[in-house]
Amino acid sequence: MSAKDLFHQAVKTALQKENWLITNDPLRLPFGLFNFYIDLGAEEMIAAEKEQRQIAIEIKSFTAASTINEFHTVLGQFLNYKLALKIQQPQRVLYLAVPVDIYESFFQIDFTKEAVQYYQLKIIVYDPQNEEILEWIEP
Numbered sequence: 001m002s003a004k005d006l007f008h009q010a011v012k013t014a015l016q017k018e019n020w021l022i023t024n025d026p027l028r029l030p031f032g033l034f035n036f037y038i039d040l041g042a043e044e045m046i047a048a049e050k051e052q053r054q055i056a057i058e059i060k061s062f063t064a065a066s067t068i069n070e071f072h073t074v075l076g077q078f079l080n081y082k083l084a085l086k087i088q089q090p091q092r093v094l095y096l097a098v099p100v101d102i103y104e105s106f107f108q109i110d111f112t113k114e115a116v117q118y119y120q121l122k123i124i125v126y127d128p129q130n131e132e133i134l135e136w137i138e139p
Contacts, residue, residue: 005039006061011097011124012040013131015057020044027056029084036084041092054092056085057124062102071112078121097124100134 005011012022024041040057058078064070074096082094098107103125106112116123117139125135 005059006063007097007099007126007128008039008059010128010131011057011059011126014126014133015040015042017131018044018133020055023054029081029088031084031088036081038081038085038094039097054089056081056089056092056094057097058094059097061099061128062106067102067106071106071115075115075119075121079119093122095122095124095136097126100125100127103135 012025016022020042021044022040022042024038026037026039027041029036029038038056039059042055042057044053044055058074058081060070060074062070078094078096085092085094103123107116107123115121116137120139122139123135123137124133125137126133
């Protein structure tokens with residue numbers, strides 16, 4: 001299992017503030033010879049529909065020296081997790097949580113915007129200082 005991201009607790013707290021129940025920390029997905037660990041699993045009860053909305057969240061801080069290299073790694077990880085979830089927990093929707101400063105800079109570059117659309121990345125933009133979710137983005 002890998003180490004928790006720098007802003008793991010901030011995102012967890014932000015989700016709890018929005019009434020998400022953290023069900024897994026981390027969410028373990030055994031898949032053949034591999035064990036995948038997505039940072040968080042969470043559920044939200046939708047009262048009007050009497051059903052639960054289930055999500056998985058991979059948290060990234062983008063603190064590496066090269067943002068594009070970190071994005072390459074994150075994208076590969078995200079796509080692997082998405083496939084594993086599709087097979088094992090298809091009811092769960094995968095999100096990539098990114099800090100607001102990275103979203104407002106790196107994620108506004110043409111290439112990154114195209115990649116988000118092409119790979120259908122669902123993104124949670126968070127404020128690590130105030131421990132708040134600022135935006136849910138679904139292409």
